[in-house]
Amino acid sequence: MAKLKSNQKREQIFHAGLKLFAENGYSKTTINDIAREAGVSFGTVFTYYENKAALFRACVTEPLDEFRQYMLTANEELESITLQKLKNLVGQHIDFFMEKEHYLRVIQYVIGQPYRFDEMEVLDEFADEFRSFIQHIVKTGMDKGILPASSPEEVSYGYLAFLMGMRLSFTDQARAHQTNAFKNQALRLFGL
Amino acid sequence: MAKLKSNQKREQIFHAGLKLFAENGYSKTTINDIAREAGVSFGTVFTYYENKAALFRACVTEPLDEFRQYMLTANEELESITLQKLKNLVGQHIDFFMEKEHYLRVIQYVIGQPYRFDEMEVLDEFADEFRSFIQHIVKTGMDKGILPASSPEEVSYGYLAFLMGMRLSFTDQARAHQTNAFKNQALRLFGL
Amino acid sequence: MAKLKSNQKREQIFHAGLKLFAENGYSKTTINDIAREAGVSFGTVFTYYENKAALFRACVTEPLDEFRQYMLTANEELESITLQKLKNLVGQHIDFFMEKEHYLRVIQYVIGQPYRFDEMEVLDEFADEFRSFIQHIVKTGMDKGILPASSPEEVSYGYLAFLMGMRLSFTDQARAHQTNAFKNQALRLFGL
C-alpha cells in the first residue's frame, strides 16, 4: 500500500516533468513549476528524483521501453504481412507519433542539443534500433512483392526523419486533417 | 547610415548567438558565452542588442529574409519547369537545409516551445509561405505532366515535415551519404 | 525509570552525534548522518532528542560530569601528595585529554564560537572549576615543598591552555611519541 502511494506521486511528478520540459525546455522549467503541476510540494520532487537532471533523464529514457515493446510485437507479425497490414502499420506509426507529442518534443530537444545532454547516446541507439526495424519491414515487403524496389536503408532514414518532422514541425492547427495527409505522404516514402 | 561602420561587430555577435542558441538553447546560453564566442567584450553585446531576448529574436527572424529571397527567385523560374529542373530544385532544398543547421535548430527550438516564444508567429507565417510555394510547384508540375496526380496541400505538409525532420533528427555521422538518401526519399514525396 | 529500557539507543545516538559533531562541526552534521552512524533510523533520533540542538547540548554538557567526578576523587588524595604522585597526576591528565579527542573537539568548537552557542556558559563554569582544582594542587605542592614558588593562578591558566592546545593543535601522527613530549613539557609549567 505504502509503495503504491509512492509510485503514484512519482508518476505525477514524471508526467508533470515530461509536459513542462516539452513545453518550455529544460532550463526554463523550474522544480517549482513541476511540483505545482504535479500537485506535490517542492521538496517532494527530490524525494523521488535525486535532482532535476535525474528527472529529465528519466523523462528521456524511460518511455523508450514502450516503443521497444511495440517494435517487438510488430516484428512478430511481419511474417504474414500484406499490403493492407503494412498500410495499417504506417497508420499506427503516424497515430503513435501524433499522440506522444510531449515525449517527442523532449526527444527533439535533446537531439537538437547533442553536446549538452548525455542522454543523446541512448537516443542514438534507439534511432538505430528503429531504423533496423524499418529496414526489416522494407526487406520483407520487397520479398513478398508488396513493395517496389527500394534501398531499405534510405527508406529507414527518410521515414524516421519524416515521422519526427511531422510531429514536431507543426503546432496543432487542423490536426485531424494533417494526420491524413501525413499518412498518405508516408506511404510514398515506401514507394506506394 | 552611421551604423554601417559597426556592422561587423553586430554580425559577429549575431553569429555567435545563432551558434550558441542552436547548440545549447536559449537559457543555457549566457551573454558571456556569446561575447567570448564573438570575440567582443561582455558589455559590447548590449551596445548592439538591447537585451538577450532581442538578440534571440534577431536570430530567429532575420535569416527568414534570405529564404524568402530564394523562394521569389525560384518562383520566377517555375514557368519553364522540367523534370530535371524540379529534381535540381529538390536537391537544392536538401542542400540548403543541410547547410543551415544552426539556424534550423534555432527554428526548431522555437517551434518546439510555441507557448514560450513570441517569435512563433513569424515562423508560422513563413511556414505558410513555404507551403504555398511548394503547392505552386506541385500544381505547375501536374499541369505540365511532370508530376503524377497529388494533393498539393498534402505534399506541401509532408515535404516541409520531411525537410525539417531530415536536418534535425540526426546528428552528423555519415552526412554525405545521408544527403543522397534524403534526396531520393524527398522525390518520392512528390510521387517520383 | 521506564526510560532505562531504551537507554542503549539513546547512547548510540549520543556517541554518533559526539563523533560527527567533533569531526564535521554542527551545521555540516546532519540528522541523517547521525542516524546512519548510530545504526538507527532517521526518525528515531527525534524519539530520544527533541531536536538537533538538544542532542548537541547533551554532547557538550553531559560528559562534564565525568570530569567533575574525577576532580573530586583527585582532590581527596591531595592531602598525601608527593612529587611522584603529582607527576602521575599530570600524566593522567595528559592521557585523559588525549583519549577524549571527540569530546574535546566539540568543546573547542563551542569555545571557538562563544557568540553562537549558549553552551559556552556551562563550559566557562567548568573551566573555572578546573582552574581552581589546579590552583589547589599548586598551593598544596608549594606548601609541601614539592613545587617551586609559582603563581597558582598563572599556572592554572597556562596548564589548561596547554592541555587544550596539546590535544587540539595536532592531528594524530606520531601520537605515542608526542604524548611523552607533552608530559615532560607539562611538568615544566609547574616549575619542574
Place this chain on the structure above:
Amino acid sequence: MAKLKSNQKREQIFHAGLKLFAENGYSKTTINDIAREAGVSFGTVFTYYENKAALFRACVTEPLDEFRQYMLTANEELESITLQKLKNLVGQHIDFFMEKEHYLRVIQYVIGQPYRFDEMEVLDEFADEFRSFIQHIVKTGMDKGILPASSPEEVSYGYLAFLMGMRLSFTDQARAHQTNAFKNQALRLFGL
C-alpha cells in the same frame, strides 16, 4: 586606480569573511552575512571570490605568509641571541597570537575538522615550519648557554600547543592579566 578600488573591496570581503568564519564557523556564516559585514552587495562577493569555499581557503592560507615573513626576520637575528632577547621573542609570540584571534580561530576550526577541509595540508606544513623555527631557537639557546638542556623537539611541540591553546581556550575576560600569565608560563616551557 581601478585596480586599487578593486583590491579595497576584495580586502573588505576578506576581513569580513575572516571575522565571521572565526565567530560562527564555515556553514553558519552566510554569503549574505559576509556581504553585509563588508558593506558590499551580495553579488559582489562573487566578483572577487569564485565561491564560498574559495573565500574560506583564502582566509586560511593567505595570512600564513605574514607569519612566514616574521619567522624569516627573527631567524636572522638569532645569531646574536641573549637571554633578554629570547624573552622578548617569546613575548612577541604571545602578543602576536593574542592579536590574531580571528585568524587563529579559523585555523583551529580547520585543525579541528581535518577530514572536512583540504586546507589542513597547508596548515600541517606550516606547523612543521614553525616547529623547526622553535627547534632552531632552542638549539641556539642551548649552544650559547642561555637555555638549560632540553629536547628541542619536545619544546617545539609543547610551545606550539601552548600558543594555540592559550589564545583559543579562553574567551576575552581579563585579557591583559592573562597575557602576562601566559608569558611567564611560556618561558617555563623553555626551561626558564
Place this chain on the structure above:
DNA sequence: AATGAATGAGGCTTCATTCAT
C-alpha cells in the same frame, strides 16, 4: 517505539542588466 515520506525555509550560485569610467 520506530519509521521515513512530505514539507518548505534558507543558502549558494548564476547571470541578465545597469552604469560609471
Place this chain on the structure above:
DNA sequence: CATGAATGAAGCCTCATTCAT
C-alpha cells in the same frame, strides 16, 4: 563606443522538523 564591476532576482538543492502509519 567599449568595458567590466556591481547588483539582486531567481533557481536548485539540502535538511530539520512534522506526522501518519
